[in-house]
Amino acid sequence: MKSHARVPLTVEMKVIVAKPGLDGHDRGAKVIARALRDGGHEVVYTGLRKTPEEIVRATMDEDAAALGLSTLSGAHDVLIPAICEGLIKEDLGRTVVFAGGIIPASDRDALHNLGVRAIFGPGTSTSEILDFLNEVSSRKKSGESVGVGESSEWRWE
Numbered sequence: 001m002k003s004h005a006r007v008p009l010t011v012e013m014k015v016i017v018a019k020p021g022l023d024g025h026d027r028g029a030k031v032i033a034r035a036l037r038d039g040g041h042e043v044v045y046t047g048l049r050k051t052p053e054e055i056v057r058a059t060m061d062e063d064a065a066a067l068g069l070s071t072l073s074g075a076h077d078v079l080i081p082a083i084c085e086g087l088i089k090e091d092l093g094r095t096v097v098f099a100g101g102i103i104p105a106s107d108r109d110a111l112h113n114l115g116v117r118a119i120f121g122p123g124t125s126t127s128e129i130l131d132f133l134n135e136v137s138s139r140k141k142s143g144e145s146v147g148v149g150e151s152s153e154w155r156w157e
Helices: 027-038 052-062 076-089 105-113 126-141
Strands: 014-018 042-045 066-071 096-101 116-120
Touching: 014 027, 014 052, 027 042, 027 066, 027 096, 027 126, 052 066, 052 076, 066 076, 066 126, 076 096, 076 105, 096 126, 105 116, 116 126
Parallel strands: 014 042, 014 066, 066 096, 096 116
Antiparallel strands: none
16 A cells, blocks of 8 residues: 655754643644654654743754744743743744744734744644745745844744
């Protein structure tokens, strides 16, 4: 029997998928981690209930190009800024940050202004997230700024 799963020829980028705060629901994060892996990315899932400091440290230790944050608890307005500031403080401003989960539209501009390049809500297809990472890769190759600490107005919408 033939397998129809995509077999990537090369690893596209290393991505950390993290669950900040006390949120205990990680099914969505695991689905995204698997989809990114199947799409050719190297993925490290940090597990549940990570502090901003632990997430920044994992990003540094793994030398990740991208960080995906999954939040359902409503603490995104405190946790995501702390993570973005921590990345910049640790000289990881070239890291691309994207988020997913329950993030109200009224909170999204503030997160984008911090350098979060994409926010995916419930029901987003995994192919859209892969398309986002492909666009990030293309922009990086052409020398455009896409990291959390880099000056750029670009965001995925």
